[in-house]
Amino acid sequence: MVSNIGHKALEALLRGQGCANSLKILLKNGEISSVSTEPLINTILDSFSLALSFVDSPNPPPYHESSSQNMARPMPRRSSKEKLCGAQGLVNYRDDSPTPCSNDGFAWRKYGQKTIKTSPHQRCYYRCTYAKDQNCNATKRVQKIKDNPPVYRTTYMGKHVCTASVGHDDTHSSKMIQFDQVVSELVMPQLTTIDHQVITMEDKVTDYIMNQECDIDINDYLVGYDQFWANQFPPFPSGDTMFLDNIAAFD
DNA sequence: CCCATTTGACCGTT
DNA sequence: AACGGTCAAATGGG
Numbered sequence: 001m002v003s004n005i006g007h008k009a010l011e012a013l014l015r016g017q018g019c020a021n022s023l024k025i026l027l028k029n030g031e032i033s034s035v036s037t038e039p040l041i042n043t044i045l046d047s048f049s050l051a052l053s054f055v056d057s058p059n060p061p062p063y064h065e066s067s068s069q070n071m072a073r074p075m076p077r078r079s080s081k082e083k084l085c086g087a088q089g090l091v092n093y094r095d096d097s098p099t100p101c102s103n104d105g106f107a108w109r110k111y112g113q114k115t116i117k118t119s120p121h122q123r124c125y126y127r128c129t130y131a132k133d134q135n136c137n138a139t140k141r142v143q144k145i146k147d148n149p150p151v152y153r154t155t156y157m158g159k160h161v162c163t164a165s166v167g168h169d170d171t172h173s174s175k176m177i178q179f180d181q182v183v184s185e186l187v188m189p190q191l192t193t194i195d196h197q198v199i200t201m202e203d204k205v206t207d208y209i210m211n212q213e214c215d216i217d218i219n220d221y222l223v224g225y226d227q228f229w230a231n232q233f234p235p236f237p238s239g240d241t242m243f244l245d246n247i248a249a250f251d
Numbered sequence: 252c253c254c255a256t257t258t259g260a261c262c263g264t265t
Numbered sequence: 266a267a268c269g270g271t272c273a274a275a276t277g278g279g
Contacts, residue, residue, distance in 0.1 A: 110256060112271060125270070129255090141270090 016044045106160060108140060119143060128162055136162035 023041070107129035116123045121144035128136040138160040145153050 109254095111273095113257075114269065114271095117268065123269085127271095139270095 013048075016048055020044050106138065106162075116143065119145065121145065128160060130162040134162040136160055138162075 108126035109129045110126050112125035113122050123141055123143040126140045128138045130136050138158040141155045143153050145151050
């Protein structure tokens with residue numbers, strides 16, 4: 001995917017990175033009260049959304065509605081559960097479930113659900129489908145943290161040792177975004193949403209990323225490329241340094 | 252019948 | 266005792 005699309009995804013990421021950096025500076029200087037952070041945050045979120053949209057599909061979705069509209073878009077009515085394995089990856093749908101639809105390159109099996117005291121929403125527990133077969137101890141927790149639009153936090157734990165990751169074909173070739181630092185909610189209040197993948201984890205980089213506990217929160221609102229650039233927060237001072245070391249993209 | 256989900260019970264930690 | 270995480274029987278869909 002070394003193409004125009006990859007270039008655009010990179011552009012979006014860099015833009016988001018610049019915004020994040022500016023936000024970091026604002027936070028550091030304690031200017032958070034005098035300067036509205038909303039445009040920055042939105043730009044960051046849109047950056048990731050756009051980048052993910054390129055990663056997710058070779059042809060970026062022609063979304064031109066707002067994020068919230070997009071989220072409200074009715075899902076095709078499906079049975080209470082649906083699985084798609086193989087080249088298309090695994091997708092779980094459940095309209096009334098607190099579980100966000102996800103496709104992170106692995107097959108997960110739900111093994112529990114709990115009401116958490118600190119949250120009005122339930123937390124769902126998943127483990128690798130091949131936990132027994134291949135002694136894979138990877139687990140993840142998914143918790144809804146916000147209602148409207150639905151926002152989920154996914155926490156990955158343990159390391160995938162299974163070889164059964166799904167979605168190996170190049171059509172859905174992976175780009176992985178690794179966050180070396182947990183992003184606080186102050187900075188990134190909108191986390192994973194339903195319907196799309198937080199992160200695409202596949203083959204080559206899976207073990208690496210699953211080695212660490214990741215509290216990965218990526219907003220997944222999809223916006224159109226043109227819309228994204230049209231709505232940008234004003235450009236940042238050219239002196240701003242990018243912190244690429246915090247976001248590593250894997251090919 | 253197989254397999255994934257649901258859900259109450261159980262267990263470990265604080 | 267409260268809480269979070271896991272277990273496992275029951276359930277339901279394919």
